[in-house]
Amino acid sequence: MADAPYTPPAVWDPNTVSGGRFAGINRPTAGPREERELPVGEHPFQLYSLATPNGVKVTIMLEELLEAGHRGAEYDAWTVNISAGEQFGSGFVAVNPNSKIPALLDRSTPDAPFRVFESGAILVHLAEKFGMFLPADPAKRAEVLSWLFWQVASAPFIGGGFGHFYAYAPEKYEYPINRYAMETKRIFDVADKRLAQSRFLAGDEYSIADIANFPWLAPFTEGTIYNDAKTFLSIDEYTHVARWVAEIKARPAVRRGRIVNKVWGDEDTQLKERHSAADFAGKRLD
Known part of the structure; x- marks a missing residue:
């Protein structure tokens, strides 16, 4: 069944309530809403x-x-x-x-x-x-930065796009779910094809490109993000991503870093x- 048609007004009303999980905090304005100092510790x-x-x-x-x-x-x-x-x-x-x-x-x-x-x-x-984690050699540095900014550009399609409409939106609509499911799978396919060629995203060396991409791709392979997204998107198809995830998640620093500032799940x-x-x-x- 097609979604109910929506005709945008000539001018969008900033008081429109979007609903969903973050409706209580979303506003179309920037800046502080309350006075609150940040805590400061002793480290650099x-x-x-x-x-x-x-x-x-x-x-x-x-x-x-x-x-x-x-x-x-x-x-x-x-x-x-x-x-x-x-x-x-x-x-x-x-x-x-x-x-x-x-x-x-x-x-x-x-x-x-x-x-x-x-x-x-x-x-x-x-x-x-x-x-x-960022080579000095110009060609290697460019490759790392390319994969880093590829991730920065891709994340909104995965999170604000697929994640929002599939898991967080108050109602499910076919068009946005299909649109962002397709893009999320395309992103995984880009990574999978690259990782079929090299050990890490930017080549043979672990870098900030891997550090940036891992937290977004790993939860899909583990089935720990956006409900049943792993099944819905057939993430098991991406075997080279799975190999890369397994190697990185075994690193001691990664295992520690993943729980810092974590406030959900088992205590x-x-x-x-x-x-x-x-x-x-x-x-x-x-």
Whole structure:
């Protein structure tokens, strides 16, 4: 059955209620909605985030740097409850005017702290600062950045597109589900074909391209995102993606990074805040 026809008005009404899971916080305006300071810990990096795919990119990156021996990458990770609208507090908006997680405050130079927002920008910043996961060779660097920004450009089709209409929208409509299911499968096919040619997305070396893509692709292969999306999209078809996911998810830093700022699921897989390696004691790293 075709969807009921909808004729857009000449001018969209900003007071329109869209419904759905995030109807209570969605507004067509930017800026703070309340005065709320952010907590600040003792480490060089202060991360304000949540363990969504975009948030996990940064905690994996920081844990990888620590795993490699970079003590200067120590960080405090503070949970931002986006369902409760905490991203619209004045302190968070000062770090990210777009009110999206993750946001990073770099205090490694105490007298000149600065913000970095957008997950892709944070990964590049940390990679350049510590000289890891982003090659210096121009051709290799270009390949890594290409796959990084491919992910940044693709995520809205997967999350705001497929994820929203398939799992979160108050009503199911055939057209948007078909539209974004097709695009999500196309994205998986791009990755699968590439990973049939190389061990990692940008070649033989693990990089920020893999760190960025893994948190979005892995939950589909595991069947842990958007209800039964794994079955609906026949994700098992993408065997090269599955091989890549299995290799990356076994990395100790990845296992730690995936639970930082996680506030759902079994309690022993949650780590609401992270302030030192000791915080992982007693936690189950799947």
